[in-house]
Amino acid sequence: MKTLLIISHPDIIESRSQQYFLNSIKNFEGITVHHLESAYPDGNIDVSEEQKLLRQHDRILFQFPFYWYSSPPLLKHWQDVVLEDGFAYGTRGNALAGKEFGLIMMIGVHEKEYQAGGEELYTISELTRPFQAMAYKTGMKYLRPFSIFQFAYLEEEQKMKMLVQYWQKLTMENDDSLASRERWLIKQLENISTSEKNPKGVNVVDFAIGIMEENRDTMDDLKIVLDQMYG
Amino acid sequence: MKTLLIISHPDIIESRSQQYFLNSIKNFEGITVHHLESAYPDGNIDVSEEQKLLRQHDRILFQFPFYWYSSPPLLKHWQDVVLEDGFAYGTRGNALAGKEFGLIMMIGVHEKEYQAGGEELYTISELTRPFQAMAYKTGMKYLRPFSIFQFAYLEEEQKMKMLVQYWQKLTMENDDSLASRERWLIKQLENISTSEKNPKGVNVVDFAIGIMEENRDTMDDLKIVLDQMYG
Numbered sequence: 001m002k003t004l005l006i007i008s009h010p011d012i013i014e015s016r017s018q019q020y021f022l023n024s025i026k027n028f029e030g031i032t033v034h035h036l037e038s039a040y041p042d043g044n045i046d047v048s049e050e051q052k053l054l055r056q057h058d059r060i061l062f063q064f065p066f067y068w069y070s071s072p073p074l075l076k077h078w079q080d081v082v083l084e085d086g087f088a089y090g091t092r093g094n095a096l097a098g099k100e101f102g103l104i105m106m107i108g109v110h111e112k113e114y115q116a117g118g119e120e121l122y123t124i125s126e127l128t129r130p131f132q133a134m135a136y137k138t139g140m141k142y143l144r145p146f147s148i149f150q151f152a153y154l155e156e157e158q159k160m161k162m163l164v165q166y167w168q169k170l171t172m173e174n175d176d177s178l179a180s181r182e183r184w185l186i187k188q189l190e191n192i193s194t195s196e197k198n199p200k201g202v203n204v205v206d207f208a209i210g211i212m213e214e215n216r217d218t219m220d221d222l223k224i225v226l227d228q229m230y231g
Numbered sequence: 232m233k234t235l236l237i238i239s240h241p242d243i244i245e246s247r248s249q250q251y252f253l254n255s256i257k258n259f260e261g262i263t264v265h266h267l268e269s270a271y272p273d274g275n276i277d278v279s280e281e282q283k284l285l286r287q288h289d290r291i292l293f294q295f296p297f298y299w300y301s302s303p304p305l306l307k308h309w310q311d312v313v314l315e316d317g318f319a320y321g322t323r324g325n326a327l328a329g330k331e332f333g334l335i336m337m338i339g340v341h342e343k344e345y346q347a348g349g350e351e352l353y354t355i356s357e358l359t360r361p362f363q364a365m366a367y368k369t370g371m372k373y374l375r376p377f378s379i380f381q382f383a384y385l386e387e388e389q390k391m392k393m394l395v396q397y398w399q400k401l402t403m404e405n406d407d408s409l410a411s412r413e414r415w416l417i418k419q420l421e422n423i424s425t426s427e428k429n430p431k432g433v434n435v436v437d438f439a440i441g442i443m444e445e446n447r448d449t450m451d452d453l454k455i456v457l458d459q460m461y462g
Binding site (some may be wrong): 010043067068069070071072073074076077079080083119120121122126127129130132133134136137 | 241274298299300301302303304305307308310311314350351352353357358360361363364365367368
C-alpha cells in the first residue's frame, strides 16, 4: 500500500507537533510526504502533477491544524483546482474511486468541548462533514479521522502512544483486528532489527509487549470458555 | 442596521450569478460590499482594517460559491487571520458578540441532492457546521442561510423572486412576520418613489402586490373567525 500524506500548514517549521510526527516517519517506506506550502510557496498549484501523485497512491491523507473547524486555505485551494470534474467526479471522473481517504488533525482545544454542551458545540464528525462529502463524491472510502487534541499538554508516554497510532494510520491496513495489528507489528519489528535507524524503536518494542499481552489475555479467555464447555 | 457583505469569489467578473445580485444592490444604503479577492489580490489581508470594518456593522454576511462544500480559500484565510483570539473569542474577545451572521451561497447542484440518499449525501445545514460553530464561538446569532441552487437554470421570474429574498437577507430585520415584511416593503416602495434609479423596481411592485394579497387573505380569515364567534 502506498500512502500520500498531503500536509497543509502555513508555518510548519514552527509547529512542534507537526515536526514531532514528521521526524518519526523519515525512514518509512511507502509514504510520500507532500507539504503544500513548501511545494507551492506562491500558491500556484501544478494540477497535472498533483493528479499524477494521487493516481500513484492507494491511501490519501490530509494532515493539518484544525483552524476554524477546517483546513488552512492552501489545502482548500488544492481541492478546488486539483479535484476537477472529469478527474475526481462527473463523467469519467473516477481517478480516486476505490482509494482510501483520511484526516489527521492537530486540534488546540480539549476533546471534551467537541460535543453538544461543549464550548465548540459540535463533534469532530459533524464539523468534518465537508471532507466526508468530498470522499463520498469522489468514491473514496472514508477512514476514521485521527485527531490529536492539545498535543503540547500531553505527557511523554501519551505522545509516544499517539506516535504509534499515527504510524498505523499511515501504514496499517484499515482493519484493527488483533490479527491485523499483529501482522503490522511484526513488520515494524522486522524493520527495526534490519535497519536500527529508528530513534523511537524502543517504544515500538513496548507497544509490541502490550499487543502480545492483549493477545495472551484473549487466548486465556478462550481457553477458559473451552474448559467450561468440555471440562 | 448596517450590513457588511463579505464576498469571496476567485473570478467574480465572470460569475453571472454574482454580477446579477451585486448589480441589483448598487444604490442600497446601509450595505458595505467587500470583495476580498479585489481588496487583497496578493492575499495579504489588513487585519486591523478588517477588524475595524467588523466593529462598524451589525450584520455580517459571507457570500461565496459553495466549492467542495465550503468557501473559497481567501475567505478561509480571512477567518484564520482576522478572527483572532482576544478579538473574536477568548479573554476579552467579544468584538462580534451580539451581531448577526449569515451565509449567502451560490450552489451548482440541485437542492434535492443535499440530503441522505442524494448525490451530495448531507444537507446544507450539516455541511455548513464549521460556520455555525464559528458564529457560536464568536457569540453571533446565526441566521438561516440563503442558498441559490443552480442559478443559471432558473426562469426569469424565479430569479426575480430570488433577488427580493436577497435584498431581504441584506436589509430586513431578522423576523419574517407579516408585519415585518410589510414595514420592509413600505420602505422599499418609498425608495423607489423617491429615487426611481432601481432597474428592478417593477418587480418590487409585483412583490408588493403579493404581500398585500397575502395580508388581505389573512384579514379575511380573521374576519370569518370573528363572524363565527360573534355572528
